[in-house]
Amino acid sequence: MAFFERFETPGKVRDLPEAGLGAWNATVQAVFTEYLEDHPQFADPTASDLVDAATVPITWSAFPARLLRDATSDDQRWKQADGTRDEQDEYCEWSVERDGDGFITRVTFTSEVPEYWEHVAAQDREKLLALYREFVDEDTQEAELFDGDSYLRENPRNALQDGRVAHMIQGSNKLGAAVDLVARATILRERNGKPQTDPQSLVRCGGLGNELRNSDPQIAAAVNNAAAAGDVITLANPPGLYIDRLLITGIVAPDDANPAEFWHIERGEPGHVVRAAFEVTGDHDYRVGDLEIAGRKIAFGAQLADRVHVRATALIAPADHKPVSQPCKPRP
Amino acid sequence: MSVEITDTTCNAFRGLTAKDLDDGTVHRFIVGQDTVMTAFTADEAKAELGDPFATQLLLAGTFPRTAGDVLEALKAANPPMADPMFFVLGDGSQIPFTPETANVERSMRFLTALGHGPEGADVLISAFHPDETDVELMGWDRTRGGFNYYRTVGESTGWVFAGNSRHALTDPTQGKGPFESHLSGTLVMKELRSPWINWHSPAVNILPSAFSAEDPLRDHPWFTGKEPGGALTCETAVARPAIQRWARHRFAGIAAVGGKVDDPERILRQIVTMPSVNIITSHNVSADAPSAEAVEIPQTFFIDSSLAEVAGLNPPPPFNVTGTIYGQALETFDVTLSDGNDFSSPGDTHFAFCVPERAFEDQALLAEAVAAGLITPRLAACLLMTDFANPVFSTRRAQLLGPVPASAQITDGASSFSEEMANAILASAETSDDGSAARAAREFAARWNIGEDFKQAFDAELKAYFDAVAAKLATQEGFDSFVRLAEAHRNIVRGRRIAESPLLFATSNIEPVERTMNADGTVTEAA
Numbered sequence: 107m108a109f110f111e112r113f114e115t116p117g118k119v120r121d122l123p124e125a126g127l128g129a130w131n132a133t134v135q136a137v138f139t140e141y142l143e144d145h146p147q148f149a150d151p152t153a154s155d156l157v158d159a160a161t162v163p164i165t166w167s168a169f170p171a172r173l174l175r176d177a178t179s180d181d182q183r184w185k186q187a188d189g190t191r192d193e194q195d196e197y198c199e200w201s202v203e204r205d206g207d208g209f210i211t212r213v214t215f216t217s218e219v220p221e222y223w224e225h226v227a228a229q230d231r232e233k234l235l236a237l238y239r240e241f242v243d244e245d246t247q248e249a250e251l252f253d254g255d256s257y258l259r260e261n262p263r264n265a266l267q268d269g270r271v272a273h274m275i276q277g278s279n280k281l282g283a284a285v286d287l288v289a290r291a292t293i294l295r296e297r298n299g300k301p302q303t304d305p306q307s308l309v310r311c312g313g314l315g316n317e318l319r320n321s322d323p324q325i326a327a328a329v330n331n332a333a334a335a336g337d338v339i340t341l342a343n344p345p346g347l348y349i350d351r352l353l354i355t356g357i358v359a360p361d362d363a364n365p366a367e368f369w370h371i372e373r374g375e376p377g378h379v380v381r382a383a384f385e386v387t388g389d390h391d392y393r394v395g396d397l398e399i400a401g402r403k404i405a406f407g408a409q410l411a412d413r414v415h416v417r418a419t420a421l422i423a424p425a426d427h428k429p430v431s432q433p434c435k436p437r438p
Numbered sequence: 439m440s441v442e443i444t445d446t447t448c449n450a451f452r453g454l455t456a457k458d459l460d461d462g463t464v465h466r467f468i469v470g471q472d473t474v475m476t477a478f479t480a481d482e483a484k485a486e487l488g489d490p491f492a493t494q495l496l497l498a499g500t501f502p503r504t505a506g507d508v509l510e511a512l513k514a515a516n517p518p519m520a521d522p523m524f525f526v527l528g529d530g531s532q533i534p535f536t537p538e539t540a541n542v543e544r545s546m547r548f549l550t551a552l553g554h555g556p557e558g559a560d561v562l563i564s565a566f567h568p569d570e571t572d573v574e575l576m577g578w579d580r581t582r583g584g585f586n587y588y589r590t591v592g593e594s595t596g597w598v599f600a601g602n603s604r605h606a607l608t609d610p611t612q613g614k615g616p617f618e619s620h621l622s623g624t625l626v627m628k629e630l631r632s633p634w635i636n637w638h639s640p641a642v643n644i645l646p647s648a649f650s651a652e653d654p655l656r657d658h659p660w661f662t663g664k665e666p667g668g669a670l671t672c673e674t675a676v677a678r679p680a681i682q683r684w685a686r687h688r689f690a691g692i693a694a695v696g697g698k699v700d701d702p703e704r705i706l707r708q709i710v711t712m713p714s715v716n717i718i719t720s721h722n723v724s725a726d727a728p729s730a731e732a733v734e735i736p737q738t739f740f741i742d743s744s745l746a747e748v749a750g751l752n753p754p755p756p757f758n759v760t761g762t763i764y765g766q767a768l769e770t771f772d773v774t775l776s777d778g779n780d781f782s783s784p785g786d787t788h789f790a791f792c793v794p795e796r797a798f799e800d801q802a803l804l805a806e807a808v809a810a811g812l813i814t815p816r817l818a819a820c821l822l823m824t825d826f827a828n829p830v831f832s833t834r835r836a837q838l839l840g841p842v843p844a845s846a847q848i849t850d851g852a853s854s855f856s857e858e859m860a861n862a863i864l865a866s867a868e869t870s871d872d873g874s875a876a877r878a879a880r881e882f883a884a885r886w887n888i889g890e891d892f893k894q895a896f897d898a899e900l901k902a903y904f905d906a907v908a909a910k911l912a913t914q915e916g917f918d919s920f921v922r923l924a925e926a927h928r929n930i931v932r933g934r935r936i937a938e939s940p941l942l943f944a945t946s947n948i949e950p951v952e953r954t955m956n957a958d959g960t961v962t963e964a965a
Contacts, residue, residue, distance in 0.1 A: 165666040166640045174632045175721045175734055176756035179746040304532075304788075305642060306723045318721060320640045327643060353671065355554040356679035365556065401682045401805065413674055415667055 109156040109421070116222050116281070116346035117374025117381075121237060126229040133225060134345060137282055141289035147333050147427050148289040149340045159423035161342045164328045165350050166320035168198035168215065168414040175318055184406035191267055195278045196321045197347035198416045201271045202407040209395030212385040213407040215414055217347040218273035218373070219281040220259045227257035238263055241372065241381070242270045270383075278315070284347060284418060287314055287322060291329035292339055296431035303330065311434035325418055332420070336427040342419040349379040350417035352410065358398045363390060365397065384410050442473050446614040448935060451600070456592030462501045464492070468601040469615025475598065487599065489577025489586045490519060490553060490560050501595040505550065505565035505573045506660075512552055512561060519552040519561065524664045525672045527629075527637040529939035530777065531644045532788040535651075542781045544648060545939045548660050551676045553578075558679030562625060568660045574616075576625065583687040584623060585680075587616045603684050607704055619935040621714045622799045624684040627669075627677035628717050628936050630798050634669030635719045635789045636942075642723075642788060643668075678798065685802040689810045697848035702855060703839065705807055708800040710821055711836045715794035715931060717942070724786035728765025732758040738795035739924065740907050740955070741900065742822050742829035748804055749819035752897045754904050759911045764790065766914055767921045771946040778940035786944045793924045794830050794931050811848050816892060817856035820885045823896055824878055827903060827955040831930055837878035841866050860886050899957070906959030919961040921946075926953035 112131035115121070122130070131152070138150040149156060169183075170193055177183035191199050203212040227234045231248060234257070238246040242263050251261045264272040274280075295302040295311040302311040305323030308330055309315055315322030329339050357365040367388065373381035386394055399409050443453040450469045458475060459465055464483045467475040478486065484497055494515035495502065502508040512519040530544030548568060553560030562576040562585075571593055576585040584603030591598060605611035606623030613621065620626055633641035644664075646656045655661050665671045692699055699705070707713065718736045720727070727733045735757045737743070746753040767773070768785060776782045786792070807813040825834040841862035846855035864886065867879035888895050910916025925948040931937050952964035 163666060167667065167670050171632065171640070171721075176737075177753065179743060179753040181747065182753045303645075304723055304725070307726050310726055324640050331645070353675045354556070355558055355675040356556065356682075358556045362556070400678050401686065401802075401809075415671075 107155040108153055109151040109159060109423075110343050112152055114344035116217075116219060116344055117348070117378045118344055119373055119380070121226055121233055122229050126226075129229060130222070130225055133221070134281070137285050138289075138340070141285070145289045145292050147292040147336075147338050147425070147429065149338045149423070151340050151343065151421060154338070154340075156338060156340070156421065156423035159338075159421050162328060162332070162420045162422050163350075163417050164324050164420060165415045165417045166196060166324045168194075168196050168200070168349075168411040168416050169320075169408060170194060170196055171320040172316065172318045180402075181406075184408035187408040187411065188267060188406045191265070191271075191274075191276055193276075194274075194411075195276050195316070195319060196416055197274070197279050197284065197418070198349065198411070198414060199271055199274045199276060199279065200407045200411055200414075201267050201269055203268060203270070204395070205393060209393045210404055210407070211393050211395070212270075212383055213394065213410050214270045214372075214381070214383045215349055215411070216271045216273055216381045217349050217416060218380045219279070219346060220273050220275060221281045223273045224257050224259070227251070238272060242272045278319075279347075281346060283315075284325070285341065285345070287325055288329050288339060288341055288418075288420065290314055291326040292333040292429075294330065294334055294429045294431040295434055297434050301334075301431060302434065303327070303334070310437075313435040313437070321416065321418075325420075328420055332422045333427075333429055336425055336429065338423045338425045338427070340421045342421040344378060346378070346380065346418075348374065348377075348417045348419075349382050350415040352382070352384070353413040353415070356400045357413075359386075359390070360392050360396050361390060368394070368397075441475070443467075443469075443475075444473055446470050448615060448618050450615055451589060451591065451598070454591045454598070456594035456596075459591050459594040459596030459598070461595045462499070463596045464496050465596055465598045467598050468605055468611055469617075470609075470611035470613075471601075471605070477596075478599070483599075487586055488579040488581025490515075490580070491575055491577040491588065492586065493580075494519070496597060501597065503590070503593070503595050504569050504571055505548070505563050506568040508563055508573065508575065509550060509552070509568075521552075521554065523551045523554075523559075523671065523676065524660045525549040525551070525638065525668060525676075526644050526661060526664050527669070528644065528648065529636050529941040530781075531636060531638070531648050532642065533781070533783075533941075534645075534647045535649055535653075539781055540650065541779065542777050542941075543779075543939065545941070546644075546648065546655070549672065549676075550660065551672075554675065557683050559676050562676070562680070567655065568658060578683070583691070584684060585625070587620070589616075603687075607688075608701075622684070622708060622803065624799055625677055625680040626714075626799075626936065627672060628715070628797075629669065630673055630677055630716045631718055632670070633719060633721050633789050634673070635717065635787060635792060637669035637672070638664055639669035640667060641669075641721070678802075681799045682802050682806075685799070685806045688803070689806050689812075692810070692812075692848060697853075699812060699846040699848065699853075699855070702812070702844075702846045702859075703842040705803060705812070706821075706839060706842050706859070709804045709807070709813070709818070710839050712794075712796060712800070712830050712832075714797035714799055715830060715934075715936070716797050717792060717931075718795045719787065719789035719792045722790045724768075724788060724790040727786075727790045728761045728768070730761035730764075733761055733764045733790055734758055735791055735911065735920070736793060736795065738829060739791070739793050739920070739927075740829070740904075741826065742796050744796065744801050744804055745819065745822050745826070745896075745900070747801070748808055749815050749822065749896075751819065751893060751900060754900070755908070757907060757911055759917050763911075763914050763917050767918055770918060771921060771925075771948050773944045773946050775944045776940060787941075791924065792928075792943055794927050796829060811851040812846060812853050812855055814856040816886075816890060817860060819892055819896060820860070820882055823885050823899070824882050826900070827957045830927060832954075834874060834878045834881070837875040838863055838882055840875055903957050903959065906957075910959045916959070922948050922963070923953045923955055923961045926951065
């Protein structure tokens with residue numbers, strides 16, 4: 107008996123017909139299956155009943171924690187984060203649009219995994235092109251997105267930090283990376299006989315990613331904590347990374363409008379948002395760059411990224427595993 | 439009710455008992471101004487108190503007893519204050535509860551924020567336990583501005599109004615009672631920046647294992663329902679907005695009286711001296727740090743970040759030390775985390791190298807002063823470049839406060855105050871006196887006289903300093919000198935009200951003497 111029938115698409119978006127949705131399920135199943143043999147406390151919920159399983163949300167900030175480490179000045183870190191998508195490694199990326207005066211007019215956030223867009227490309231090229239034309243640029247040409255038969259994740263339309271993003275491209279921002287992290291974090295770790303449970307220490311000891319990111323240590327610690335109790339852990343359906351919310355407090359509009367009305371959900375069902383934009387719409391005679399956050403005009407998309415929370419949701423089922431801690435992995 | 443209290447510290451309230459209050463009554467006891475607590479009449483309370491806690495509860499006859507009661511009453515008020523945010527912190531929150539650590543005083547406490555308009559939370563509730571009667575509360579006064587400070591006393595349902603933010607700024611109340619720790623009158627989140635040591639945060643979680651297995655707080659909704667983003671959310675959505683709200687209100691008040699600044703010295707004091715501090719640490723977990731390739735040392739230990747953020751100078755590079763050097767220093771100086779009683783554990787605080795930095799409330803005020811036109815970036819740069827190697831606790835820089843003009847005028851977003859202030863310092867630099875005040879003035883004058891195009895020269899000075907610091911960090915001897923300096927800074931904080939727990943800093947065998955940094959990266963120890 108399966109806990110659920112099949113893996114849904116991220117955000118439960120319906121870009122493809124039924125056959126395409128089934129194919130996505132098979133793709134994700136293959137990713138999960140890879141870890142089952144070596145990780146007894148990790149499960150494929152489409153093949154396991156997971157009795158009494160409960161969801162546990164894990165959230166973190168979209169702003170890259172690594173950049174907080176080396177910056178004394180907000181301007182310095184915001185500029186660095188806006189400068190290249192390569193820096194945006196918290197399972198959320200953004201791009202900025204400006205007007206002729208340099209004022210920000212829109213910031214687009216995405217937590218869409220590249221694997222899904224590759225899947226759409228493989229299933230239906232016309233649909234892929236339609237998505238680009240709807241969400242990125244209406245002038246997008248099919249030839250820009252492919253190298254022969256291969257879909258280009260970092261194609262000219264998607265690899266920019268200005269304009270509008272299609273999906274994530276930073277090397278760590280993949281569904282496969284999230285599944286890998288959850289599976290491998292089910293293994294308890296110890297150093298010199300001392301359990302490694304602190305988020306940073308655990309990631310470092312288990313070789314679970316970058317201990318200085320927001321996301322990896324948060325996910326690893328939550329999973330590992332459940333594993334220590336003997337539970338079975340996996341990702342809730344639909345597996346993916348989600349834009350949890352934008353903290354509105356402290357954002358002030360020139361006419362005291364509620365800034366929440368400028369936060370537009372563009373893809374993903376409620377609770378599973380994978381694309382959102384901050385843009386002044388309606389009867390307001392100003393731009394995003396005219397709003398203030400904490401007393402400063404919005405001059406960087408990263409000012410909003412500070413306030414965007416990203417979420418993964420673990421699925422934890424009580425079980426009676428008796429895990430034995432493993433020593434730390436040698437660092438490369 | 440007639441008990442007389444002459445203590446002017448936070449402890450003044452400890453002289454009160456529940457018997458001193460009338461149940462169901464608001465009292466006034468503003469330390470420094472009052473020596474006897476008095477009950478407000480309904481008219482007095484209505485005239486004085488304009489925050490939602492007062493208007494929706496106290497003035498409407500609702501007198502909650504516990505923090506949880508306050509929350510429920512505000513949620514049931516008309517209009518209701520919904521969507522509370524719960525935050526958890528504790529100086530010993532990373533010490534798991536075991537039989538050996540059962541008696542450690544972890545200082546676990548809750549901050550609950552309600553009302554999240556664009557300007558920030560309107561009500562902030564601080565309590566060690568949601569269901570106990572020891573409650574402190576701040577409410578933004580929508581009529582007069584500023585936060586109103588309240589607290590409970592014992593089991594009484596009476597509440598004490600302990601003052602408004604404005605009382606933090608003037609005699610006879612400034613620095614007294616609640617304003618001994620809320621020095622400029624606003625919210626204190628002393629571990630404001632990442633990685634927010636002591637707070638539940640994305641950087642480190644406060645786990646149920648910090649409580650005993652029998653402690654009902656493990657399953658209390660305030661703990662299980664705490665904000666997942668923890669300190670990150672608190673910093674972004676609660677603390678910074680609250681601090682900036684008060685800073686903006688102060689300057690809005692100046693604008694409302696035609697731009698006349700009656701007491702610029704009070705503003706300058708927050709900019710030049712360090713009345714308040716934040717606590718910052720490395721992002722490295724100390725237990726892992728000795729085996730790390732690089733251990734980050736907070737840049738603000740070496741330089742004031744306002745020089746970059748407000749004055750526009752180049753920010754410093756990252757500063758790191760090898761894990762081997764850091765680990766050796768822990769051994770050399772016998773660094774130990776202790777609660778002052780039975781708990782003692784070799785090593786540093788959870789995150790490495792915990793030190794004070796300039797408080798955000800003072801940075802926010804400087805930013806507002808520049809934005810309002812009272813202070814020019816040039817004046818800010820020249821003030822903060824004086825003794826720049828000592829961003830905190832600089833007695834030399836504090837000497838610049840001597841000749842502050844008695845008043846100032848802001849008109850159309852500009853003021854002659856900066857020129858007047860600079861001229862006053864320049865005049866004091868021209869004396870033949872060679873005392874510390876004159877020397878500080880001459881240092882200021884040398885930079886002021888560079889003129890408006892100061893950036894290149896100042897950046898060059900800072901670059902030489904940063905290079906010297908980096909060179910020192912590459913050697914054991916150099917890093918050890920910084921560890922001694924850090925301990926001198928911690929000793930100053932230990933003497934302040936914000937040091938509420940011995941677990942705030944690790945202890946060491948370092949001699950407790952004053953130390954100062956020099957621009958060449960060396961550290962001078964007081965004789």
